[in-house]
Amino acid sequence: MAELSQILLLGMDHSELTALVDSVGEPAYRAKQLLEAVYRQRVESIDEISTLSLELRLALAEKGVSIGLPRIEQRFVSQDGTVRYLIGLADGQSVETVWMPEGDGGEAGDGSEAGDEAESFSLGTSGAKALSEREATAALKRCATQKQGPDQPQDQDQGQDQGQKQYQSQAQAQGLDLKQNRRRKQGQNQGRSTICISSQVGCAVDCQFCLTALLGVKRNLTAGEIVGQVCVVLKDQKVSPPEDRINLVFMGMGEPFLNYDNFVKAVRLLVEEVGIAERRMTVSTAGIVPRIHDLGAEKIRPKLAISLNASNDELRTRLMPLNKKWNLEMLMAAAKAYPLRTREWITFEYVLMGGVNDGPENAREVAELLRGMKCKVNLIALNPGPGIEFTTPEAERVAAFQTVLREAGVPAFVRRPRGRDIYAACGQLKRTVEIATAAAPSIELL
Ligand code: SF4
Numbered sequence: 001m002a003e004l005s006q007i008l009l010l011g012m013d014h015s016e017l018t019a020l021v022d023s024v025g026e027p028a029y030r031a032k033q034l035l036e037a038v039y040r041q042r043v044e045s046i047d048e049i050s051t052l053s054l055e056l057r058l059a060l061a062e063k064g065v066s067i068g069l070p071r072i073e074q075r076f077v078s079q080d081g082t083v084r085y086l087i088g089l090a091d092g093q094s095v096e097t098v099w100m101p102e103g104d105g106g107e108a109g110d111g112s113e114a115g116d117e118a119e120s121f122s123l124g125t126s127g128a129k130a131l132s133e134r135e136a137t138a139a140l141k142r143c144a145t146q147k148q149g150p151d152q153p154q155d156q157d158q159g160q161d162q163g164q165k166q167y168q169s170q171a172q173a174q175g176l177d178l179k180q181n182r183r184r185k186q187g188q189n190q191g192r193s194t195i196c197i198s199s200q201v202g203c204a205v206d207c208q209f210c211l212t213a214l215l216g217v218k219r220n221l222t223a224g225e226i227v228g229q230v231c232v233v234l235k236d237q238k239v240s241p242p243e244d245r246i247n248l249v250f251m252g253m254g255e256p257f258l259n260y261d262n263f264v265k266a267v268r269l270l271v272e273e274v275g276i277a278e279r280r281m282t283v284s285t286a287g288i289v290p291r292i293h294d295l296g297a298e299k300i301r302p303k304l305a306i307s308l309n310a311s312n313d314e315l316r317t318r319l320m321p322l323n324k325k326w327n328l329e330m331l332m333a334a335a336k337a338y339p340l341r342t343r344e345w346i347t348f349e350y351v352l353m354g355g356v357n358d359g360p361e362n363a364r365e366v367a368e369l370l371r372g373m374k375c376k377v378n379l380i381a382l383n384p385g386p387g388i389e390f391t392t393p394e395a396e397r398v399a400a401f402q403t404v405l406r407e408a409g410v411p412a413f414v415r416r417p418r419g420r421d422i423y424a425a426c427g428q429l430k431r432t433v434e435i436a437t438a439a440a441p442s443i444e445l446l
Contacts, residue, residue, distance in 0.1 A: 006064050006066065006068075006090075007020070007063060007064050007065045007066070008065075008066060008067070008068030008090075008224050009034060009038045009065060009066070009067050009068060009224075010038055010067055010068040010069060010224040010227060010228050010231070011068065011222055011223040011224020011225070011227060011228075011265075011266075011269070012034075012038075012224070013265070013268065013269060013272075013273075014031055014032075014035060017031035017034045017035060018031040020034075020065070021034070023063075024056065024059045024060065024063065026056055026059075030052065030056065033049065033051045033052060034049070034052075035273055036051070037049040037051065037052075038067060038273075039227070039231070039269065039273035039274050039275075040240075040273070040274070040275070042069070042231045042232075042234065042235045043067060043069075044067060044069050045066070045067060046060050046061060046065065046066065046067065068090070068224050068228065069228055069231060069232060070087045070088060070089055070090075070225060070228040070229065070232055071087070071088045071232070072085050072086070072087060072088075072232055072236060073086045073087065073088040073094060074086040075236075078418070080418060081100075081101045082098060082099065082100050082101070082418045083098070083099040083101075083237075084096055084097075084098050085097045085098070085099065085229075085232070085233060085236075087198075087228075087229055087232065089201075089221075089225055093201045093218055093219065094201070095198040095200075095201055095221065095225075095229065095252065095253050095254075096198060096252055096253055097195065097196065097197050097198060097229040097230075097232075097233055097252060098195070098196040098252065098418075099193065099194075099195055099233050099236075099237060100193060100194040100195075100196065100418050101193050101237075102192040102193045192245060192247065193237070193239065193244070193245075193246055193247070194246070194247040194248070194249060195229070195230055195233050195234075195246060195247070195248050195249070196248075196249045196251050196252045197226060197229045197230060197248060197249070197250055197252050198221065198226075198229065198252035198253035198254050199220075199221055199226060199250055199252070199253070199254040199255070199256040199258075199259050199262075199263055200217055200218075200219065200220050200221055200253060200254025200255065200258065200259050201215075201217070201218035201219050201220075201221065201253065201254070202215035202216050202217040202218045202253060202254065203215065203216075203217055203253055203254045203255055204216065204217035204255070204258060205255045205258075205286045205320070205321075205322055206320075206321050206322070207286060207307075207309070207319065207320050208318070208319050208320070208321075208388075208389070208390070209309070209319060209351055209353060209382055209388055209390050210388075211385045211386075211387065211388065212253045212254070214387050215253075217254070217258075220254075220258075220259040220262060221254070221259065221262060222262055223262045223263075223265035223266040223269065226262060226263065226266035227266050227269050227270055227274065229252075230248065230270060230274060230276075231274070234246070234274075240275075241274060241275045241276045242275045242276070242277070245280070246276055246280065247280045247281070247282075248270065248276055248280060248281040248282070248302070249281070249282045249283075249284065249305075250263065250281070250282070250283040250284060250302065251282070251283075251284045251305070255285065255286055255288065256283050256284075256285065257283075257285045257288035257291035257292075257295075258288060260291050260294065263283070264298060264301075267281065267283075267298075267300060267301065267302060268300050271300050272300075278300055278301060278302055279303070281302030281303065282302050282303045282304070282305050282347065283295070283301075283302045283303070283304060283305065284305040284306070284307055284347075284349060285304070285305070285306060285307065286307045286320060286322055287306060287307065287320070287322060287323070287326050287331045288322075288326065289326040289330050289331060289334045292304070292306075292331075292334040292335070292338060293334060293337070295338075296337075296338050296339045303344060303345075303346075303347070304338060304346050304347070305346070305347040305348070305349055305378075306331065306335060306346060306347070306348050306349070307320075307348075307349045307351075308348045308349060308350050308366070308369075308377075309349070309350055309351050309357065310323075310357050310362075311357065311361075311362040311363070311364075311365030311366045311369065312328070312365055313327050313328050315356075315357055315362075316328060319353075319356075319357065328369065332369055335373065335375070336373060340374055344374075345374050345375055345376050346373065346374065346375040346376075347375065347376055347377075347378055348366075348370065348375055348376070348377045348378070349377075349378045349380060350366065350377055350378065350379050350380065351380045351381075351382055352379055352380065352381050352382060352393045352397070352398055352401060353382045353390035353391065353392075353393065354382070354390065354391040354392060354393040354394065354397070355391075355393075356390055358393040358397045358398070358401055359397075359401075360400060360401070360404050362401070363400075363401045363404035363405055363408075364404060364408070366405060366410070367404065367405055367408035367409075367410050370410050371408075375410070375411075376410075376411040376412070376413065377405055377410055377411065377412040377413070378412075378413055378415050379398060379401060379402055379412055379413065379414045379415065380414075380415045380417070381393055381395075381398050381414075381417070383417055398414055399414075402414055
């Protein structure tokens, strides 16, 4: 007997679902019902789709159709609320997906809209004195926590407290969009959670400071598996965009630009069907130059982040061997040619490693590389891990690096590590069940 071939709905777009329902003699509107069930309701089985007739559900099952939602194999919960998920795929492989709950107060420079708000606040407009990131974030937090509760005044204007007024006048002075300010007052800016998703099982890029690189690459994820990570995490966290404001970063395992077609299809599905706005997404590349050009031509695209990590070719080739193929000159040319949209910046990520790339001379070289570009730099002190030869830099060196960049006119932000205790921070994703079991103080097994 011929084996039933598996048809997975997750990953299919409207036209593919229309063809599928047509193949079982059903009208096109059934495709819309499937889209709604798969991407908005995030059902786990066809039986749960109550809008379909029993007959149609049986016909789909006979055809070998299933949803294809990946399963959560394990959860590792950090002291800071970050959750690292081990997500099981149909062929027995697994990837990691990280949930970073709200509470950052808008991490400046993280690529999220919340981060942009913090940045626009801390950077100010030309001529205005820039606030420190700490001051800006504190002001944002003051506002964000002032939701309209039953015991709070209904008249928002009357209900402003001193902190809010102070924030508002600062915001006006700094040119911050007052619509954003109003949204905060109305308590609509509470959800700032971020999901970090993987694009490949493992990674082939071999960055010397990254635990994922130690796995090598096993395979690309399908578009359905990329979207599926988001769907299972949303379901598990009981949140639902667009009502809940969710940011996505393609910064988990793998290099998205080495799985470009599936990545682009996943982005379209996440925007059009799951309901997450493209301005809330950021994709990070190690520097696959031709795909940077390709992304710039996409109609629907996340914001771009480039993992820089070195200030000259010699150092970058040592830390990121792909620099031999696409060196800094090529990378910077692609970044400078990248077509930015209104209010869009390129983010450069720079992992600081003690005594390796964290000196003031490195910072000066970075400032020179980025001169004249509409960009910002996220500084990330190396997240340590077994098998990685580099160390975390001293806090003073991180601060000094940031100062050199800022004095050179380059907006630079130090990223707060999230989930470091459970190996969920940047560069730490390695499906490290055994390592995490040894290291993590709080582990929740399913
Ligand atoms: S840093 Fe990113 S691109 Fe480099 S090896 Fe790790 S996962 Fe791959």
